[in-house]
Amino acid sequence: MAEKLEANLRLETDKDVYRPGDVVWVTLELENPNSGRSLLVESLNFELKGIEKLDTQWFATQKPLPGSKQRRGEYVFLDCSAPSMVSNQIVASQAPKKYLLRIVLPNVIPPSYKGTTIRYMYYVKSALFGKWLILDSAESNQESVRDLCSLEVRLPLQIWVSQTDSGLLTEESQTDGIVPPQTLQMDIYWKEIKGDSDWVRANEMYDGVEEDYESSRDEISSVSSYNPASESFHKVSISSLSLQSSTSRLLNREALHAEADELLYNSSGDILLLNKPSPTISSSHRRSFSNSFNKTDDNDLGVSPGMQALEPPASEAFIRGRSYNIRLDDQVLLRFSPKKSDSIYYFTDTIGGTLTFFHEEGARRCLEVSITLEISESIGRRFVHPSRRNSPTITKVQSDYHEVVADLVQTSFLFSIPMDGPMSFSTPHVSVHWALRFEFFTTPKNVDWRRYGHPLLVEGRDKCEWSLPLTVHATQPGAPTAHAQSWRSLPFSSLSVHD
Numbered sequence: 001m002a003e004k005l006e007a008n009l010r011l012e013t014d015k016d017v018y019r020p021g022d023v024v025w026v027t028l029e030l031e032n033p034n035s036g037r038s039l040l041v042e043s044l045n046f047e048l049k050g051i052e053k054l055d056t057q058w059f060a061t062q063k064p065l066p067g068s069k070q071r072r073g074e075y076v077f078l079d080c081s082a083p084s085m086v087s088n089q090i091v092a093s094q095a096p097k098k099y100l101l102r103i104v105l106p107n108v109i110p111p112s113y114k115g116t117t118i119r120y121m122y123y124v125k126s127a128l129f130g131k132w133l134i135l136d137s138a139e140s141n142q143e144s145v146r147d148l149c150s151l152e153v154r155l156p157l158q159i160w161v162s163q164t165d166s167g168l169l170t171e172e173s174q175t176d177g178i179v180p181p182q183t184l185q186m187d188i189y190w191k192e193i194k195g196d197s198d199w200v201r202a203n204e205m206y207d208g209v210e211e212d213y214e215s216s217r218d219e220i221s222s223v224s225s226y227n228p229a230s231e232s233f234h235k236v237s238i239s240s241l242s243l244q245s246s247t248s249r250l251l252n253r254e255a256l257h258a259e260a261d262e263l264l265y266n267s268s269g270d271i272l273l274l275n276k277p278s279p280t281i282s283s284s285h286r287r288s289f290s291n292s293f294n295k296t297d298d299n300d301l302g303v304s305p306g307m308q309a310l311e312p313p314a315s316e317a318f319i320r321g322r323s324y325n326i327r328l329d330d331q332v333l334l335r336f337s338p339k340k341s342d343s344i345y346y347f348t349d350t351i352g353g354t355l356t357f358f359h360e361e362g363a364r365r366c367l368e369v370s371i372t373l374e375i376s377e378s379i380g381r382r383f384v385h386p387s388r389r390n391s392p393t394i395t396k397v398q399s400d401y402h403e404v405v406a407d408l409v410q411t412s413f414l415f416s417i418p419m420d421g422p423m424s425f426s427t428p429h430v431s432v433h434w435a436l437r438f439e440f441f442t443t444p445k446n447v448d449w450r451r452y453g454h455p456l457l458v459e460g461r462d463k464c465e466w467s468l469p470l471t472v473h474a475t476q477p478g479a480p481t482a483h484a485q486s487w488r489s490l491p492f493s494s495l496s497v498h499d
Contacts, residue, residue, distance in 0.1 A: 009128050009151040017158045024103045031096040038133045044086040046126045048103050050078030058117040060385050080186040082202035098193040110178050111161045115377050116394045118430045122157035160474035167426035177427045260324045328464050331362030347475045352414035365455045367406045368441040373399040373415040378431045406455045424471045434470040
């Protein structure tokens, strides 16, 4: 039986996560474990690539030019390639060779993301081509040529971007966003980890992009907003509210419109109702939320015109928190008090809050509540496939909560953001964003629920929706693993009320 000849090729990076502008250090190790045979390395190449992959069923894409190796819907925006870093070198048995490579990432690139319609992925890859040499001169040269050696190893890279580099703050005139409009070709420097080896530039700038990677091998774990560019349709202030106008009634088609008043608390715990004048705050500090959302095709995520926020001067610094009064018709149905006063979160943070119900203060009574933590992936209007123009957004439920609240005064919920996101970000092709979506089921408006033995016995339900947009960022460098406070900080759990 012929001897099975194998070589080992390994790649190792110095970090699990990188950020734009970081230096990527890669250790490449080549080992020949076969005794009596040496390995002639004819070519050892290396590459680092960043790729945007579009699903052609969701995006309108052009066919590649004839003869191009580039696949439809794929764009290589980052290419660091060394076609032949090492050549014509012999690796003796039990004498491994190690190389250290250094690549500086560009300052503006998209984060790693594996979505339903689009992927932004990064990897490093090395390929070895060579043949085995027979030390015994009695062996034929022909046999040596037959024993060829070909190896390839590929390692994914995780890229997280900062708040300022996420594309959320991109000006409307900057249509390129955080995806380079042309392929960036960065330098690669390497040296052998042996003695006093000098650094050598491994690649030369060249025209064209090599597309020899396999699409079937892009199983890259990823981390993954609102698109500020003119072609996007979700432009959101991080502290804004959205009210879903397309609410429905279960027994008839009458549309119900929920509204929300944002409340601020001072250091004494007093409530400052935002749509009413406050003698302690100057009107010059008024901020309107009425234009927080732009229209998304035919869907207008609008906010009540009376919904405005009053903020005190920063020097006074007496804001303790904020809540939202949820109104249906003219009745305040409940109050939502988030754990945090703002809507900015980080990986591993917890998202929660308290719902306080005002059952006795109006004609309606809230019976059930459903809350979901959602991730939405919205395709830019300039790039969406014609067949998807009416539904360019895909929503994924990350966590959900449901409770019957007919007999509750207060209840609380808690969700958690995964440790790998995805983060909120925006490119010309896609906008990824988070939101808390609430659904409230109430007794019908014209039915006196007090005439029934229990509110749940009332036939029919009215349903309304309200959503709070969130911004999720990658964990900041050097920050603790979790930014969240303890769940104990929530003051209330579920409390019963007896009629």
